[in-house]
Amino acid sequence: MTQTEALYYIQPPVGEFTARVLSCTQEGEAWAVTLDRTAFYPEGGGQPADRGTLGGADVLDVHEKGGQVTHHLSAPLAVGETVTGQVDLARRLEMSQQHTGEHILSGTLHAMFGAENVGFHIGQDYLTMDTSVPISDEGLAEAEARANRVIWQDVPVKAVWHTKEELADLTYRSKKELEGPVRIVTVPGADCCACCGTHVERTGQVGMVKIIDWQNYKSGVRLFVVCGVRALRYFEAQRAEAAAIRATLSAKAGQLAEAVQRQSGELEAARYRSVQAENELFAVLAEGVQPGEAAILLRPNLGPDGLRRLCAALSERTDGLCAAFSPTENGGLAYALACTTPGADLRGLCKQLNQAFAGRGGGKPGFVQGSLTGEFDAVQAFLRDAIQP
Numbered sequence: 001m002t003q004t005e006a007l008y009y010i011q012p013p014v015g016e017f018t019a020r021v022l023s024c025t026q027e028g029e030a031w032a033v034t035l036d037r038t039a040f041y042p043e044g045g046g047q048p049a050d051r052g053t054l055g056g057a058d059v060l061d062v063h064e065k066g067g068q069v070t071h072h073l074s075a076p077l078a079v080g081e082t083v084t085g086q087v088d089l090a091r092r093l094e095m096s097q098q099h100t101g102e103h104i105l106s107g108t109l110h111a112m113f114g115a116e117n118v119g120f121h122i123g124q125d126y127l128t129m130d131t132s133v134p135i136s137d138e139g140l141a142e143a144e145a146r147a148n149r150v151i152w153q154d155v156p157v158k159a160v161w162h163t164k165e166e167l168a169d170l171t172y173r174s175k176k177e178l179e180g181p182v183r184i185v186t187v188p189g190a191d192c193c194a195c196c197g198t199h200v201e202r203t204g205q206v207g208m209v210k211i212i213d214w215q216n217y218k219s220g221v222r223l224f225v226v227c228g229v230r231a232l233r234y235f236e237a238q239r240a241e242a243a244a245i246r247a248t249l250s251a252k253a254g255q256l257a258e259a260v261q262r263q264s265g266e267l268e269a270a271r272y273r274s275v276q277a278e279n280e281l282f283a284v285l286a287e288g289v290q291p292g293e294a295a296i297l298l299r300p301n302l303g304p305d306g307l308r309r310l311c312a313a314l315s316e317r318t319d320g321l322c323a324a325f326s327p328t329e330n331g332g333l334a335y336a337l338a339c340t341t342p343g344a345d346l347r348g349l350c351k352q353l354n355q356a357f358a359g360r361g362g363g364k365p366g367f368v369q370g371s372l373t374g375e376f377d378a379v380q381a382f383l384r385d386a387i388q389p
Contacts, residue, residue, distance in 0.1 A: 003067035005037035008050065008087075009159065009183075011201050013096075014039035015089045021055075021077045030060055031076045038062075038069050039087050046120040046127075047099055047197040051091055055083030092198060093205070097228030098127045099197040100157055100187070101209040105147045105225065107191025109135065110173060112143055115220065117173070126212060126230065131220035140211055140223070147209050150190040154204030158186045159195075207231060278306055282313035289317040296383055298333075298376045302326035304369060307336035311367070315340045321349075321387050325376055333376060335361070336369045349386055356382055 002022060007014045019035035026032075033054065042064035043049040049062035057075035064070070077083055102120060109115040109131060119130030135143070161181045162170065172184055173193040185195040187203060200206060207228040214223045226234045242256055251259035289295045295314040302310065307324045314322035315338050322338045335353075337346050350368040354360055357379060361370010372379070 002034070002036070004035060004064075004069040006069070007037055007039040008041040008198060010039070011159075013087070013089055013092055013198070015087050017085050017087075018082055019085060020082050021079050024076050024079055026076070027072070030072045030074065031057075033071045033073050033077050034068060035071070035083075035085075038071065039085060040069070040071060041092070041095075041198050042069050045196045047095055047122050050087050050095075052086045052088040054085045055081075059085075093200070094229050095122060096198045096200045097206050098122045098225075098230065099195075100199045100203065101147075101151070101206045101227030102127055102129055102225065103185060103193055103195070103199070104150050104187055104190045104203065104206070105129070105143065105209050105211075105223075107173070107187065107193065108143045108147045108150070110191075112146070113139060118220070119222075126224050126226050126234075129223045129225060130217055131223070133220050134216070135221055140214060140221075144209065144211050147190065150187065151203045151206045151208060153189070154202050155188045156202050157199050158188075159199060160184055160186070210234065275309075278302075279309060279313070282310045285310070286313040286317045289314055291318050292320055293318055294321040294323070294384065294387055296321070296323040296325075296380050298325045298327075298380075300327060302334070304334065304336070307334060307369065308367070311336045311338035314338070321346075321383065323380075323383055325379065328371060332371055332373045333379065334371045335359075335379075336367070338367045340366065349383075352386060353379070353382070 007017055017037070017039045019037045022034045022036060024031055024033045040050040040052065040054070040059060040062045041047070042062040044064060050059070052059050054071055054073060055077045057073040057077065059071055060074060061072040062069060099122065106117040106129060110117075113133055113135055115135060116132040117129055118132050119128070121128050161183050163181055164179060167182055170184065171192065173191065182194050183196060184192060185199055186192045205228070208231050209225060209227045210231050212224050212226055212234060214221050245251075246253065246256055246259070249256070249259040249263055285297060295318055297310065297314070299310065302324070307326060310324040311322045314324070319339070319341045324336045325333045328334050337350060339346055345365040346368045347362065347365060350362055350370065354370065354372060357372035357374035359370055359372025361368060363369050
């Protein structure tokens with residue numbers, strides 16, 4: 001197997017290059033092409049492959065195995081011809097910003113908390129990184145601040161290949177045992193790590209690193225991070241969203257939280273008034289129910305809680321079956337069934353109802369709730385037949 005000369009580690013990054021086509025085979029709807037050399041970075045180490053064009057064909061993906069790089073293209077190339085490759089350098093910079101930012105943050109977390117990076121992936125909008133130990137909000141905030149200070153110091157990022165003998169004298173982070181030669185990426189004051197990815201030349205090119213979210217994951221935490229151009233996009237999206245909310249609430253800049261809290265209070269008060277009005281209506285509806293008889297009602301715009309409260313109001317007037325229904329957005333019916341007769345168990349009736357009308361739901365002996373498909377008249381007739389002595 002012929003190894004491919006790797007141009008993708010050259011700094012500054014190679015945007016245009018020429019190479020000779022060694023092979024071209026069709027794989028599904030794409031063509032797998034190998035070259036004698038390439039500037040297209042192959043997917044690996046959590047970093048997606050480069051994109052661009054090769055001989056006029058779109059580069060859909062790039063992979064490496066055993067030192068040979070395979071390009072998956074949108075069109076075939078002639079074996080033996082010399083072609084020109086154009087790497088999407090804007091995308092390369094974006095990927096390199098994320099990868100270098102991850103190194104700086106990972107190295108900082110390792111120095112502060114002994115945290116190992118046990119998982120890393122650059123996604124479409126953000127990167128994720130998993131730590132081996134839990135870290136508090138305060139700890140993450142301090143690590144983020146330290147990482148950004150390293151970025152703003154604009155120190156050089158060094159990537160050097162080392163032999164097995166040279167590695168013995170180095171202290172570096174690595175997820176597994178490695179055989180030389182090994183590429184060690186060093187960010188002075190922040191990190192020293194074995195890595196096969198692409199990086200910026202100086203930390204200032206990362207711009208900034210921002211942890212936008214985190215969650216507990218296995219024995220540590222999973223961080224969601226944006227760097228560089230992605231950080232700019234994230235904050236622009238946040239600004240646009242805040243501006244839209246301010247316009248809706250007629251709030252001035254800097255007063256958004258206050259406006260949201262005021263609106264939340266008003267909504268809660270309106271919700272309380274709505275519930276009170278519903279309860280008064282339910283009491284009026286219940287007045288028409290005779291003791292001992294079944295009460296089966298259809299009311300619009302009731303959610304699960306409203307159906308429960310309607311059944312409760314009906315149950316105060318009768319110990320017979322109380323059934324409340326309300327149309328759903330998908331054309332079905334939401335339902336609640338209640339019965340206060342001692343020893344009553346509605347779960348069997350609920351099962352029959354679900355089977356007859358493609359429904360789902362359940363609950364306790366005296367109260368069940370769910371949804372089904374069917375017309376109210378048919379459902380009402382079914383229930384009245386089911387409860388006849």
